[in-house]
Amino acid sequence: MTNKRAVTFIFITLLIDTIGFGLIMPVLPALIMQLTGEPLDAAARYGGWLGFVFAAVQFFCAPLLGNLSDRYGRRPVLLFSLLALGLDYIVMGLAPRIEWLFLGRFISGVAGASFGPAYAYLADISPPDRRAQNFGIAGAAFGVGFIAGPAIGGLLGSFGPRVPFFVAATFSLLNVTFGAFALPESLPPESRRPFDWSRAHPMGTLRQMRKYPAVITIATAAFLWQVGHQVLPSVWAFYTMEKFQWTTTAVGASLAAAGIVMAISQGFLTRALIPKLGGERRSALAGLLAGACVYAWYAFAPVGWMIYFGIAGWAFAGLAWPSLNAMMSQRIPPSAQGELQGGLASVSSLASIIGPPVLTQLFAHFASPAAAPRFPGAPFLASAALAVTSAIVLARGTAAAETSAQPKSAE
Numbered sequence: 083m084t085n086k087r088a089v090t091f092i093f094i095t096l097l098i099d100t101i102g103f104g105l106i107m108p109v110l111p112a113l114i115m116q117l118t119g120e121p122l123d124a125a126a127r128y129g130g131w132l133g134f135v136f137a138a139v140q141f142f143c144a145p146l147l148g149n150l151s152d153r154y155g156r157r158p159v160l161l162f163s164l165l166a167l168g169l170d171y172i173v174m175g176l177a178p179r180i181e182w183l184f185l186g187r188f189i190s191g192v193a194g195a196s197f198g199p200a201y202a203y204l205a206d207i208s209p210p211d212r213r214a215q216n217f218g219i220a221g222a223a224f225g226v227g228f229i230a231g232p233a234i235g236g237l238l239g240s241f242g243p244r245v246p247f248f249v250a251a252t253f254s255l256l257n258v259t260f261g262a263f264a265l266p267e268s269l270p271p272e273s274r275r276p277f278d279w280s281r282a283h284p285m286g287t288l289r290q291m292r293k294y295p296a297v298i299t300i301a302t303a304a305f306l307w308q309v310g311h312q313v314l315p316s317v318w319a320f321y322t323m324e325k326f327q328w329t330t331t332a333v334g335a336s337l338a339a340a341g342i343v344m345a346i347s348q349g350f351l352t353r354a355l356i357p358k359l360g361g362e363r364r365s366a367l368a369g370l371l372a373g374a375c376v377y378a379w380y381a382f383a384p385v386g387w388m389i390y391f392g393i394a395g396w397a398f399a400g401l402a403w404p405s406l407n408a409m410m411s412q413r414i415p416p417s418a419q420g421e422l423q424g425g426l427a428s429v430s431s432l433a434s435i436i437g438p439p440v441l442t443q444l445f446a447h448f449a450s451p452a453a454a455p456r457f458p459g460a461p462f463l464a465s466a467a468l469a470v471t472s473a474i475v476l477a478r479g480t481a482a483a484e485t486s487a488q489p490k491s492a493e
Contacts, residue, residue, distance in 0.1 A: 236334015
């Protein structure tokens, strides 16, 4: 396989992984209700714990798979992940009981941790002058997947909540079959290292963040923002179906629209708006406050079509994460940039573990017919409060240090 074909294979692999994440979002409420016999508000509780299982397993398995790929090579780890993902979709599509969905989310958490080995494969096969370009292709796979996944899931869901899973399984298994015959190993035996359990867990990565006190405050603000952001993958489908009686197609279309706005914001608008707003700090604060307004708009929107005004607001709310990331990267030396990104990945994973069960519990409580007051938008209001808190933490923690913070040498 030429390098070009190998890059194409990795692109497809990441695309299938990302599509699979978004594909189940529109149909998950209907499938949970079908398996449990519970109404929509109660089904949201199961949805939150399913998200928790997925994120927790991925949190612990990402460094494990990365280290296994350093020991045994990228090819077997990637093929294992694709095979596991295909089997996961079959398990979830055939699920006769809710416990099968939890088993499926466990398997998908393991399989979805293949992003690290996939990036390592690209690094192995890319000459230095093409590495950034190939990483950009991988980033494009994420963007396309987060747009296409919900749209495909919503359309296929009109034929039944199980159909999207079997379609996704077919693509995954076809890709692993192709890779088994055509994908070469990228890591030669002489470049491999022994497997070390002490390096194959995520807590070591988080501990490294303490070496850079200048970024702790910003990382705290980023964590609060990410916890609130979990309301979109975990609550959105339940909320719009409950309040506006949206179909799976309508849910998928709205999520795809949100993905398009986010892609435009982070791919184009950030370059133009950050300089005009006066730098990363002001842009981050503007993005956080814009996000708070968007979440509040979602919470109180009286009719479904008004949701799209909030989606348009992500053109500005999308400034938050890249600006926060840039602020942290400016406060550490070049030799520690990789360590920072690993730490941020762990922070995001922790937010993905905490956010879904908490926010879906809020929805289940306030969307219940017995709730007083009954307010299905409660989790979005909570996310708005988290965004405001994040802005306060950032503003207070960086005001004095804004002009004095300088990168230190790595220890």
